[in-house]
Amino acid sequence: MGDVIKLTTPLSDEDIMKLKAGDNVLISGVIYTGRDAAHKRMIQALERGEELPFDVKGQIIYYVGPSPARPGRPVGAAGPTTSYRMNPYAPKLIALGLKGMIGKGKMSQEVKEHCQKYKAVYFGAVGGCGALLSQRIKKAEVIAYEDLGPEAVRRLEVEDFPVIVVYDAHGGDLEEMGIKEYRIEG
Amino acid sequence: MRVIDVSEITEAVAKLCIDANYDLPSDVYQALKDAYEREKSPVGKAVLSMILENAELAKQRVAPICQDCGLAVVFLEIGQDVHFTGGSLKEAIYEGVRKGYKEGYLRKSTCHPFTRANVGDNTPPVIHYDIVPGDKVRIVVAPKGGGSENMSMVTMLKPADGLEGVIETVVNRVKEAGGNPCPPIIVGVGVGGTFERSAFLAKKALLRPVGKPNPDVELAKVEREILERINKLGIGPMGWGGTVTALAVHFEMEPVHIASLPCAININCHVARHKEIII
Ligand code: SF4
Numbered sequence: 001m002g003d004v005i006k007l008t009t010p011l012s013d014e015d016i017m018k019l020k021a022g023d024n025v026l027i028s029g030v031i032y033t034g035r036d037a038a039h040k041r042m043i044q045a046l047e048r049g050e051e052l053p054f055d056v057k058g059q060i061i062y063y064v065g066p067s068p069a070r071p072g073r074p075v076g077a078a079g080p081t082t083s084y085r086m087n088p089y090a091p092k093l094i095a096l097g098l099k100g101m102i103g104k105g106k107m108s109q110e111v112k113e114h115c116q117k118y119k120a121v122y123f124g125a126v127g128g129c130g131a132l133l134s135q136r137i138k139k140a141e142v143i144a145y146e147d148l149g150p151e152a153v154r155r156l157e158v159e160d161f162p163v164i165v166v167y168d169a170h171g172g173d174l175e176e177m178g179i180k181e182y183r184i185e186g
Numbered sequence: 187m188r189v190i191d192v193s194e195i196t197e198a199v200a201k202l203c204i205d206a207n208y209d210l211p212s213d214v215y216q217a218l219k220d221a222y223e224r225e226k227s228p229v230g231k232a233v234l235s236m237i238l239e240n241a242e243l244a245k246q247r248v249a250p251i252c253q254d255c256g257l258a259v260v261f262l263e264i265g266q267d268v269h270f271t272g273g274s275l276k277e278a279i280y281e282g283v284r285k286g287y288k289e290g291y292l293r294k295s296t297c298h299p300f301t302r303a304n305v306g307d308n309t310p311p312v313i314h315y316d317i318v319p320g321d322k323v324r325i326v327v328a329p330k331g332g333g334s335e336n337m338s339m340v341t342m343l344k345p346a347d348g349l350e351g352v353i354e355t356v357v358n359r360v361k362e363a364g365g366n367p368c369p370p371i372i373v374g375v376g377v378g379g380t381f382e383r384s385a386f387l388a389k390k391a392l393l394r395p396v397g398k399p400n401p402d403v404e405l406a407k408v409e410r411e412i413l414e415r416i417n418k419l420g421i422g423p424m425g426w427g428g429t430v431t432a433l434a435v436h437f438e439m440e441p442v443h444i445a446s447l448p449c450a451i452n453i454n455c456h457v458a459r460h461k462e463i464i465i
């Protein structure tokens with residue numbers, strides 16, 4: 001297991017280049033949420049020449065659709081959703097300067113290549129840990145597409161949000177490495 | 187004959203929806219604890235320890251175990267001597283789902299297939315009715331997450347493919363799924379009857395206590411073999427490499443048509459929720 005690295009958003013190219021697949025990272029600062037429906041709208045907005053609900057430069061998008069907040073809490077359970085559904089959209093956002101995505105599962109070869117080309121990272125968070133991860137979210141505010149309910153775009157303020165580097169900007173892939181190490185032939 | 191007012195069903199379903207989403211069943215928790223002991227990868231171990239801590243937090247009602255509070259799958263075994271009064275049984279179940287998902291601060295995850303507009307109250311649930319002897323009603327609520335459901339499949343194999351074909355299909359499916367269904371997973375396999383019957387059997391297999399073998403010794407052997415092969419894949423917790431990819435394989439089998447070999451694989455994530463009540 002790599003070292004624990006603390007990062008604060010927005011991220012610079014320098015921050016990204018020092019990360020390697022398998023590194024444990026604690027993220028603090030502002031991150032944004034978006035799932036398939038929100039991504040679709042963002043890409044359509046770009047195609048119409050409109051602005052995105054937030055400037056993606058240097059930012060991180062967390063693939064999550066939280067459950068409703070209980071009274072007194074900023075947000076409900078908030079673990080990652082499966083990332084491959086964002087494969088059609090992520091490369092365009094990375095090309096615009098998005099520095100990180102947080103999700104679970106594999107993403108496409110194209111996403112991997114974009115991470116290398118544009119210096120970005122795909123982080124993994126532990127799925128099915130919604131209660132634990134919600135405690136690292138200090139503030140949550142819907143900033144766009146409110147009608148999408150759980151899928152609306154939110155601005156989150158996080159503190160020591162635990163993730164692991166899955167695809168780094170040097171072509172490293174935690175899944176590939178991990179499976180190679182633990183696979184037993186025959 | 188026993189008379190039951192459907193409002194009792196509404197209350198029961200609402201409570202089951204909430205409890206299922208906050209209290210991980212003790213057999214699942216134990217299986218995850220054992221997995222933590224067995225897991226060789228440090229990354230995998232760290233994942234499992236987070237999962238266990240998360241279950242504790244959810245139990246204290248910090249938030250549901252997972253933000254995907256699932257599509258409500260409801261199994262109803264109705265004693266044939268029961269008579270329902272006070273309205274429609276189906277509507278009572280729907281109302282229970284609405285109430286549970288609202289009052290439990292659970293995420294509503296049903297939507298229109300194409301516009302993707304959220305229905306707003308997590309209806310409709312999927313309801314499986316069964317009529318059994320007696321005057322009791324057994325209700326099981328098993329909220330099912332999308333991530334693991336998306337990795338499930340039904341395929342119509344050829345009879346010549348045989349048991350080896352089924353085993354191969356299951357192992358390949360789990361391999362392709364990788365980290366998507368939030369491993370460690372529980373794998374339900376259904377072989378029997380028609381297309382939809384095999385799917386039902388695979389789903390039902392997930393309700394068994396984790397790792398409880400099929401009473402048929404031959405099938406229990408098959409379950410062990412598939413589990414072993416899956417855990418050799420190296421996928422590990424969350425797909426980041428490790429020795430525990432599945433906690434258990436549950437295999438259910440029934441006779442099939444002479445021309446067919448339907449094979450269904452229903453994958454459940456480690457948040458293997460289900461709660462039941464007998465009224
Ligand atoms: S697969 Fe299960 S644990 Fe993972 S996000 Fe979906 S419901 Fe939660």
